[in-house]
Amino acid sequence: MGLLQRIITAVLPRAKAAEIERESRAWIVTCEDCETERSVWEMGGVRWKASGSPRWRIKCETCGSKRWHTLCYVE
């Protein structure tokens, strides 16, 4: 679990923390090179009350280096 996730889990009421986790898990990050999919939560991140389809340049575990990733909210 990432640091921000630990803080959220420790500080917020359980129901609120669960809501943030659920939303962070619904945000799927897809590598534009190899199409590996991970959720923001799996990556140790948090994404909540966000919209749009941004792109992040982050490390892809499959490619082994930084790649462009597309974020997509999956209901």
Ligand SMILES: [Zn+2]
């Ligand atoms: Zn990749």
